Structure formats: C-alpha cells, structure tokens
Amino acid sequence: MAGRNNLASNSWSGLASVALGPLVAAIFYSVLYVSPVPFLHRYFMGHPVAYAATVLFFVALVGLIVRHLDTRRQLGIVAGLADSELKPAERTSSDLGEHVTHWLDHLAQLPRSERGCQLVHRLEDLLGRQQRRKTTRFLNDDLRDVSDREADQSHDSLQLVRIIVWAIPMLGFLGTVVGITQTLGGLDFSDGQNAVDNLKAGLYVAFDTTALGLVLSVIAIFLQFPVEKKMNHLMATLDQRSIEILSGGFPEESTADQPLQAIAEMNRAVLASVNQLVETQAELWKKTVDSAHDHWTSVVGNAGDQVQSALTEAIELTLQSHAEHVDKTHQNASQQIEQRWKQWQTALSDNARVLMVQQQTLAQQNELLIGTADRAKELAEVRELLQTNTAGLSAMPEMSDAMRSLARAIDLIVDRVPSQSNRSKAA
Known part of the structure; x- marks a missing residue:
C-alpha cells in the first residue's frame, strides 16, 4: 500500500512538472518579451534550441519545487505525530493477528491529513506483512526491505529532473552545431566583409546556445542538491520513527507449541538465503567475466599500441640510419670523385x-x-x-x-x- 501511494505521489509530481513547467516558461517569455534587456533576448530568444532548453529547465525547476514542498509537508506531519497517536496505548490481545487488526483500526481513525503521511503508510505496510505471516521474526528484514524500496522510489522521483539536467547541455551543443552548419551553408563569399560579418553574427548565436545550456544545467544541479538532501533526511526520519514505534509493540511469540511452523519458517529463511546467495554469486561471476573481458580488451589494445609504436620507432630508426648511410656514402663518393x-x-x-x-x-x-x-x-x-x-x-x-x-x-x-x-x- 505504501509503495502504491509513493508511486502515485511520484506520478503526480511528474505530471505537475510536465504541466506547470511549460506554463511557467510561457510566463517567463511573456515577461522577457516586453522587457528591454538585449542581453536576455540574445541568450533566451536567439535560437529555437534556446527555447527548448529554457522550457526543459522550467519543467525541472517545477519538479524540484513540488518535491521540496511535498518533502517539507511530510517532515512537518511526521514531526507533529506522537508515538501515542500511531500505536495503541496497550495490547488488547496476546494473539498477533488480533493485535495487528486493532493497531490497523487505530491508524484508520487518524485524521485524513495525517493518514496521507508516508510514516502512516509505512506502518500500515509493515503491520500488514506481520499479519499475513502471523509472526514477527522477519520484522527487521521487512524494515530494511520497505526502507530500501521507499529510498529507491524517492530517488526515482527525481529521474525526470536528472534527465533534463543531462539533456540541457546536450541541447546547447546541438544548437551550436546546427547554428554553425546553417551559418557556413548560407555564406556568400562574393562580398568578403559582408560574409565575415554574417559569420561572426551566426557564430555568436550558435555559441550562445551552449553557454545558456551549461548555465541552466549548473543552476539545476545546485537546486537539485538541497532537495535531495531534504528527501534523504525524510527517509532517515521515517526509518528511525518506524523502528521506535514497532519495537516492543507486538506480543511475545512462543514457538514451543508450533514446531512445524517454526521449521517451515526456518526452511523458508534458508531457501531465501540460498536464493540470495545464488543471485549474489551469479552477479559476482558476471562482474568477474565483464572485468576480465574489459581487462583483456585493454591489454590487447595496449599491446597493439605498443607493437605499433615499436614498429614505428624501428622503421624511423632504420630509415634515419639508412639516410645517414646514404648521405655519408654520397659525401665519400663526392670526395673521391673530387680527388680523382x-x-x-x-x-x-x-x-x-x-x-x-x-x-x-x-x-x-x-x-x-x-x-x-x-x-x-x-x-x-x-x-x-x-x-x-x-x-x-x-x-x-x-x-x-x-x-x-x-x-x-x-x-x-x-x-x-x-x-x-x-x-x-x-x-
């Protein structure tokens, strides 16, 4: 449930960025169009690629603002929720299933604004897992699993921003290449001075796109850093609060009356460990083979370069020695002919x-x-x-x-x- 809610939140953030980014860019260009600043007109309105880079920048900017506001809202809600509000005051039953059901009902009675908090969604997910297993032996594994999953989802929520940060300078380079190509293709060298002036003007516009792309990309990177830092702080806070709330919140379990269940749980644990070991071993073998392939490729390339360099040096030395010998022979022959x-x-x-x-x-x-x-x-x-x-x-x-x-x-x-x-x- 928590994962679906986080995915929905990330999807909403992406849609907001795509919808509001071009709108903010249109407002920016409306203001820029009426402003009497030639410098801004030159860089933001000098080439079609500049328009595209600016729109992408505002899409990323809106995405970062939305994620920042959502993270601050989540941190405020988590800070305002006390532990007594998130778990029952006392255990109503020694049975794990009944206790978890009562705990989930307690969370369902929270106000709507608080129920949308990521901490509440994480607690509901963890309680549901314990209820389905009817045991809390794997609570620590569930805590790590949920934490890693939500951290990945938090990282993926800025994937569009990262793509835009990478694409903006590429667009700048593309504008430079296209601008230079168009400028060189449209030159008329029949009038030399006019051709030089057109070339200078075209190159100014072409290189302005690269400068704009680099500047916007650097600004986006610096804006992305505090947002990611705030999101990581939220994940750390959620991990700490989840451990504090769930620790000691379940009844003691006795496995003496359930030997078959204990054996089954142990077998599942062993099977999961073996599967994880096999996956880890396969990954290690894959990395080893890839590393060996890269190493051999590098060795073969270096050997080829060394052989080529050695042959080149040997041929150069041989040619130089032959030239010196021919020169010396020519001088001796000239001297002998002169003496004769x-x-x-x-x-x-x-x-x-x-x-x-x-x-x-x-x-x-x-x-x-x-x-x-x-x-x-x-x-x-x-x-x-x-x-x-x-x-x-x-x-x-x-x-x-x-x-x-x-x-x-x-x-x-x-x-x-x-x-x-x-x-x-x-x-």
Missing part, C-alpha cells in the same frame, strides 16, 4: 708540361739538324774543293799526303754528322 678529378687535372697538367718541353726540345733539335745539314753541305763543298786541289797537287808528294789526310778527316766528319742527325730524328 684533381689527380686527373694534375696528371693532364704534368703531361701538357712534358709535351711542351718535348716540343721545345724537338724544335731545338730541328734547328740543330737544319744547321748541321748546312754544315754538311759546306763540308761536302770543302771536300770536293779538296779533292780538286788534291788532284792538282798530286805532283807534290808531301803535299798530296797531307791533303789526303785532310780529305779522310773530312769524310769521317761527314759520315758522323748524318749518323747523329738520324739518331736525333729517332729520338
């Missing part, structure tokens, strides 16, 4: 000088040969003259011998001169 070229130039220069010297020597020898040939002609003439003179002086024996000796000497000279000239030509 210098050697060839030196050899050619030396050969040219030798050839020039040999040419000069040959020219000198040629001149000498020409002079020798002239001398040979002169000697030949002298020999003919001497022969003529020898024939004329043959009557003079002594003179004739002297002239013969002179003729032989001249012949010998003439014979030697041509041989030397021939050797010079051969050289």
Whole structure:
C-alpha cells in the first residue's frame, strides 16, 4: 500500500512538472518579451534550441519545487505525530493477528491529513506483512526491505529532473552545431566583409546556445542538491520513527507449541538465503567475466599500441640510419670523385708540361739538324774543293799526303754528322 501511494505521489509530481513547467516558461517569455534587456533576448530568444532548453529547465525547476514542498509537508506531519497517536496505548490481545487488526483500526481513525503521511503508510505496510505471516521474526528484514524500496522510489522521483539536467547541455551543443552548419551553408563569399560579418553574427548565436545550456544545467544541479538532501533526511526520519514505534509493540511469540511452523519458517529463511546467495554469486561471476573481458580488451589494445609504436620507432630508426648511410656514402663518393678529378687535372697538367718541353726540345733539335745539314753541305763543298786541289797537287808528294789526310778527316766528319742527325730524328 505504501509503495502504491509513493508511486502515485511520484506520478503526480511528474505530471505537475510536465504541466506547470511549460506554463511557467510561457510566463517567463511573456515577461522577457516586453522587457528591454538585449542581453536576455540574445541568450533566451536567439535560437529555437534556446527555447527548448529554457522550457526543459522550467519543467525541472517545477519538479524540484513540488518535491521540496511535498518533502517539507511530510517532515512537518511526521514531526507533529506522537508515538501515542500511531500505536495503541496497550495490547488488547496476546494473539498477533488480533493485535495487528486493532493497531490497523487505530491508524484508520487518524485524521485524513495525517493518514496521507508516508510514516502512516509505512506502518500500515509493515503491520500488514506481520499479519499475513502471523509472526514477527522477519520484522527487521521487512524494515530494511520497505526502507530500501521507499529510498529507491524517492530517488526515482527525481529521474525526470536528472534527465533534463543531462539533456540541457546536450541541447546547447546541438544548437551550436546546427547554428554553425546553417551559418557556413548560407555564406556568400562574393562580398568578403559582408560574409565575415554574417559569420561572426551566426557564430555568436550558435555559441550562445551552449553557454545558456551549461548555465541552466549548473543552476539545476545546485537546486537539485538541497532537495535531495531534504528527501534523504525524510527517509532517515521515517526509518528511525518506524523502528521506535514497532519495537516492543507486538506480543511475545512462543514457538514451543508450533514446531512445524517454526521449521517451515526456518526452511523458508534458508531457501531465501540460498536464493540470495545464488543471485549474489551469479552477479559476482558476471562482474568477474565483464572485468576480465574489459581487462583483456585493454591489454590487447595496449599491446597493439605498443607493437605499433615499436614498429614505428624501428622503421624511423632504420630509415634515419639508412639516410645517414646514404648521405655519408654520397659525401665519400663526392670526395673521391673530387680527388680523382684533381689527380686527373694534375696528371693532364704534368703531361701538357712534358709535351711542351718535348716540343721545345724537338724544335731545338730541328734547328740543330737544319744547321748541321748546312754544315754538311759546306763540308761536302770543302771536300770536293779538296779533292780538286788534291788532284792538282798530286805532283807534290808531301803535299798530296797531307791533303789526303785532310780529305779522310773530312769524310769521317761527314759520315758522323748524318749518323747523329738520324739518331736525333729517332729520338
């Protein structure tokens, strides 16, 4: 019963937020439309996404206000209810069923405003469980179960607000993307200055949506915190009051006359424990498998990155070494070619000088040969003259011998001169 009442309360809070949020946003825009503040017009009315983000913000704001007011009302009612109003003054019967029935009737006589309190709904739920079981052995388990369930319902009551807080900045980013796309698509670069002005104006509007979304989201988060704190305080108060009221409020039970019932309850407890253990073990196995899968995925990804990095470094080092080797080889080849070229130039220069010297020597020898040939002609003439003179002086024996000796000497000279000239030509 308490769970259904809390769900109904949460549903009513959500409907109020959805219904009143757009109405409050319409009032806000009505006031903003007539206000002469360009700054607010720029941020709240510059783009359709800004309208959507603002409406969502007011939906979340109304939801937070409704939950805050309801929580304060519940805390006020719980603080105003005394323990004597929530349980009978004395036990009317030693039978658990009759006592619980009397207790429920006592709660039903409370005023209507107090009967709508969450504490009363929780007590009715817990008493109904004990009445159906006809035992209070599992009262502590019921207290924990009801407390956890209502805490979850309290947390879920702000689910719409959490979604809106997450969605508002996303809308801002969406407005930025759409605004930039429209601005870039509508640019006309035929007029440069006009295109730049249009681009700046479009970017201002586009980024304003992101700024508005972030600001509204931050405001909603700060407003959500005190509301959640107040709701947690209400849950803690309900837990404490429930324990205080129910402790010692039931008749003592004796299981001596009901051995079969005790055994059945024990079997149910063991079965519930085994089921819980199996569920816990399955959950642990699932988490372990997921963790191992994530770990292996991470290890494989890291190994791939390391291999890629190592290959990249190795290839870079190899290419760098190869480039240095090629550069060094090129430099050595250039130096060797330059040295060979210098050697060839030196050899050619030396050969040219030798050839020039040999040419000069040959020219000198040629001149000498020409002079020798002239001398040979002169000697030949002298020999003919001497022969003529020898024939004329043959009557003079002594003179004739002297002239013969002179003729032989001249012949010998003439014979030697041509041989030397021939050797010079051969050289």
